[in-house]
Amino acid sequence: MENKTRHKRGKLIATSAEPTRCTQCPVRARALFQGVPLDQLEWTQQYRTNQFNLEGRSELFMEGEDHPFAYTLFSGWIMLSSTAPSGRRRVLRFALPGDFIGFQTRLDRPMTYSAYAITPSRLCAFPRETLQQMLTERSELATRMATLSARDMAFMQQLLVANGQRSAKERVGAMVMLIFAQVQGLGDLVPGTTEDSIDFPISQEILADALAMKPETVNRTLRELREDGVFELKQRRLTVIDREQALTIAELDFDSLKEQVLL
Amino acid sequence: MENKTRHKRGKLIATSAEPTRCTQCPVRARALFQGVPLDQLEWTQQYRTNQFNLEGRSELFMEGEDHPFAYTLFSGWIMLSSTAPSGRRRVLRFALPGDFIGFQTRLDRPMTYSAYAITPSRLCAFPRETLQQMLTERSELATRMATLSARDMAFMQQLLVANGQRSAKERVGAMVMLIFAQVQGLGDLVPGTTEDSIDFPISQEILADALAMKPETVNRTLRELREDGVFELKQRRLTVIDREQALTIAELDFDSLKEQVLL
DNA sequence: CGCCTTCTTGAGATGACTCAATGGTGGTGG
DNA sequence: CCACCACCATTGAGTCATCTCAAGAAGGCG
Numbered sequence: 001m002e003n004k005t006r007h008k009r010g011k012l013i014a015t016s017a018e019p020t021r022c023t024q025c026p027v028r029a030r031a032l033f034q035g036v037p038l039d040q041l042e043w044t045q046q047y048r049t050n051q052f053n054l055e056g057r058s059e060l061f062m063e064g065e066d067h068p069f070a071y072t073l074f075s076g077w078i079m080l081s082s083t084a085p086s087g088r089r090r091v092l093r094f095a096l097p098g099d100f101i102g103f104q105t106r107l108d109r110p111m112t113y114s115a116y117a118i119t120p121s122r123l124c125a126f127p128r129e130t131l132q133q134m135l136t137e138r139s140e141l142a143t144r145m146a147t148l149s150a151r152d153m154a155f156m157q158q159l160l161v162a163n164g165q166r167s168a169k170e171r172v173g174a175m176v177m178l179i180f181a182q183v184q185g186l187g188d189l190v191p192g193t194t195e196d197s198i199d200f201p202i203s204q205e206i207l208a209d210a211l212a213m214k215p216e217t218v219n220r221t222l223r224e225l226r227e228d229g230v231f232e233l234k235q236r237r238l239t240v241i242d243r244e245q246a247l248t249i250a251e252l253d254f255d256s257l258k259e260q261v262l263l
Numbered sequence: 264m265e266n267k268t269r270h271k272r273g274k275l276i277a278t279s280a281e282p283t284r285c286t287q288c289p290v291r292a293r294a295l296f297q298g299v300p301l302d303q304l305e306w307t308q309q310y311r312t313n314q315f316n317l318e319g320r321s322e323l324f325m326e327g328e329d330h331p332f333a334y335t336l337f338s339g340w341i342m343l344s345s346t347a348p349s350g351r352r353r354v355l356r357f358a359l360p361g362d363f364i365g366f367q368t369r370l371d372r373p374m375t376y377s378a379y380a381i382t383p384s385r386l387c388a389f390p391r392e393t394l395q396q397m398l399t400e401r402s403e404l405a406t407r408m409a410t411l412s413a414r415d416m417a418f419m420q421q422l423l424v425a426n427g428q429r430s431a432k433e434r435v436g437a438m439v440m441l442i443f444a445q446v447q448g449l450g451d452l453v454p455g456t457t458e459d460s461i462d463f464p465i466s467q468e469i470l471a472d473a474l475a476m477k478p479e480t481v482n483r484t485l486r487e488l489r490e491d492g493v494f495e496l497k498q499r500r501l502t503v504i505d506r507e508q509a510l511t512i513a514e515l516d517f518d519s520l521k522e523q524v525l526l
Numbered sequence: 527c528g529c530c531t532t533c534t535t536g537a538g539a540t541g542a543c544t545c546a547a548t549g550g551t552g553g554t555g556g
Numbered sequence: 557c558c559a560c561c562a563c564c565a566t567t568g569a570g571t572c573a574t575c576t577c578a579a580g581a582a583g584g585c586g
Contacts, residue, residue: 082424084514090427092420105414105523112417112523135409139402146398146405149412151368154375156419157355161345163426164353164475168574203532212427214575219534234533235583251347260368260375428575431542466564480542482566497565498551 008058027074027189030098030263032144052123060115060123061102067111069125070102075189076121077201081209082113091210093155094118094202096182097189098263100148107131119201147263154260155182162250163212171211172221174250176200176231178261180240181254185262192237200238225249272322290337290452293361293526295407315386323364323378323386330374332388333365338452339384340464344472345376354473356418357381357465359445360452361526363411370394382464410526417523418445425513426475434474435484437513439463439494441524443503444517448525455500463501488512 054060054076061067063082078095092113095101104112107128126134135142155178162174183190183198192199204222208215226232230249231240240246247254317323317339324330326345341358355376358364367375370391389397398405418441425437446453446461455462467485471478489495493512494503503509510517 082420084424085516086514088428090424092423103409103413105410105417105526109522113420132406135406136402139399139405142402142405142409143395143398146366146409146412147368149409149416150366153412153416153419154368156416156423157345157376160355160419160423160426161347161353163423164472165351165477205532209427214428215532216534216576217574219532220574223534251349253348256375259372263368467566468564477543478564479544479566482564483542486566 027072027097030186030189031072032100032141032148034144034263052125054117054121054123056117056120058117060117060121061111063112063114064110067102068127068129070100070107070128070131071123071125073097073099073101074122074124076123077118078121079116079118079202079206080113081116089209090212091206093152093159094179094182094210097186099152100145102128103131103145103149118206151261151263158252158257158261159210166251168213168217168221169224170249170251171213172207172218173225173230173246174252175207175211176233176238177240177246177250177252178257180238181252181257182261185258196241196243197237197239199236200233201236290335290360293449293452294335295363295404295411297407297526315388317380317384317386319380319383321380323380323384324374326375326377327373330365331391333363333370333391333394334386334388336360336362336364337385337387339386340381341384342379342381342465342469343376344379352472353475354469356415356422357442357445357473360449362415363408365391366394366408366412381469414524414526421515421520421524422473429514431476431480431484432487433512433514434476435470435481436488436493436509437515438470438474439496439501440503440509440513440515441520443501444515444520445524448521459504459506460500460502462499463496464499 051074056076060071060078061069073095075097078099078101080092080095080101081089082092083089095115101115101123102111135145158178159175162178163171166174179200179202180198183193187193190198202210204218205215208218211218213221222233228245229241230246231238231242233239243254314337319339323334323341324332336358338360341362341364343355343358343364344352345355346352358378364378364386365374398408421441422438425441426434429437442463442465443461446456450456453461465473467481468478471481474481476484485496491508492504493509494501494505496502506517
């Protein structure tokens with residue numbers, strides 16, 4: 001019943017003595033600073049620390065922890081999860097390049113969820129205590145943050161809908177295709193992305209926790225989907241064989257997805 | 264399988280020729296305009312239309328509709344839901360007084376969910392096309408909107424966790440207690456609230472759609488919880504008999520709930 | 527090569543769903 | 557005032573999908 005997995009604590013390793021590189025990352029086009037002219041980005045220096053690398057399979061922060069930073073994710077996959085007192089873990093969503101991690105109602109309170117790096121990741125850290133002030137001083141960032149929150153909400157709505165009263169096949173299909181759509185939307189920001197395939201570093205166990213299913217069931221369901229010629233998931237790589245069928249099973253509409261989940 | 268329920272379209276009835284009353288509503292302390300001094304609220308006039316009453320059991324807007332307004336809810340219960348192509352409905356959350364309804368990533372796009380008034384409700388409407396501009400001009404509102412979004416996110420996280428890999432009893436218990444905590448936090452804004460009971464206008468059918476369960480199962484589960492002396496739900500009224508036990512079953516912590524879900 | 531994580535498969539138990547029918551409540555109109 | 561109707565709540569019995577428990581294979585890394 002319990003999910004006693006203990007993960008190592010992630011070490012944040014500064015990668016660049018040149019702070020301004022942070023703002024020149026191509027991911028900017030999607031992130032908090034989208035639309036802010038490059039020459040006006042200098043002032044952000046005062047609000048953030050340096051750029052960091054985080055090794056894969058390590059915790060960024062834990063639920064309930066008094067963590068001093070929030071982050072913009074530049075590259076890598078970060079899993080956001082919450083663990084109930086009983087030990088059952090629920091994956092809330094997967095953060096992808098451009099996502100802002102750690103904004104919550106009360107910035108002076110402990111984190112309301114855990115963040116775990118699935119793959120090696122690159123992040124830009126902002127002290128939480130000055131975040132509110134930063135938003136106040138730069139209204140375009142506040143607007144942008146509200147928009148980003150709304151997008152995350154939309155994704156969680158999709159998740160809720162995808163998980164409701166549906167068969168294992170539909171649920172797994174919806175989750176996989178939601179992630180596929182997100183990564184496709186990021187284009188070059190995520191390496192290894194082609195027209196019909198993406199890198200997919202999420203283990204079946206983690207997928208199970210995101211779907212509120214058991215790993216064994218996820219496995220059986222993935223086999224069925226493979227046998228049906230819908231998509232194939234092996235060796236940490238997802239190949240969509242029949243996109244139409246996949247979206248039908250998942251009851252998803254690629255176009256409306258793009259509007260809601262992508263930005 | 265299908266949920267073919269057809270609801271009548273809600274009629275919006277202007278209640279006040281005195282627009283400024285909108286800003287004087289006590290719910291303001293919780294809503295978008297929290298913290299904005301009363302004497303600076305005049306400018307909002309240009310961005311909003313009047314105050315409206317909406318009859319119970321009626322649609323405010325439908326998913327996919329090109330609806331021109333977003334709303335602040337002053338009183339009443341509004342259900343936000345999304346319906347999959349197959350016709351299965353999923354309740355996303357319940358909006359309560361003070362909640363902002365209709366903010367989404369793309370304000371120029373159709374609504375991403377449906378809003379249905381469970382009880383008669385009072386709302387204040389904002390034209391969606393000027394909402395972005397309003398946020399841009401008044402950064403404190405943008406910050407506030409981001410915070411409200413974060414709170415809604417936190418609630419949906421609770422929902423996701425509550426629905427994951429848990430028994431019917433735990434899920435129903437969690438949902439009911441989450442709603443109880445929210446209403447308790449609103450205090451006088453919701454009439455009929457006492458120390459251990461609240462008005463609870465949500466039918467078992469709607470509860471089922473919020474929990475991704477069948478109405479029959481919800482009913483059986485509520486009976487069990489009643490027989491266990493946890494809480495009682497009848498005649499649209501919820502009475503919590505044993506709060507400790509209820510929170511234990513739901514795996515919820517009232518204190519952390521207050522921080523995350525309330526504002 | 528050995529170790530560890532992840533994936534894979536089988537067989538049986540169980541809890542939620544399905545189908546079907548009855549009872550209760552509140553509102554409406556004759 | 558009562559009959560009727562719509563909606564919601566309640567209960568039973570049987571089915572089935574997912575979970576549980578158990579074992580083994582495959583892949584990655586030192």
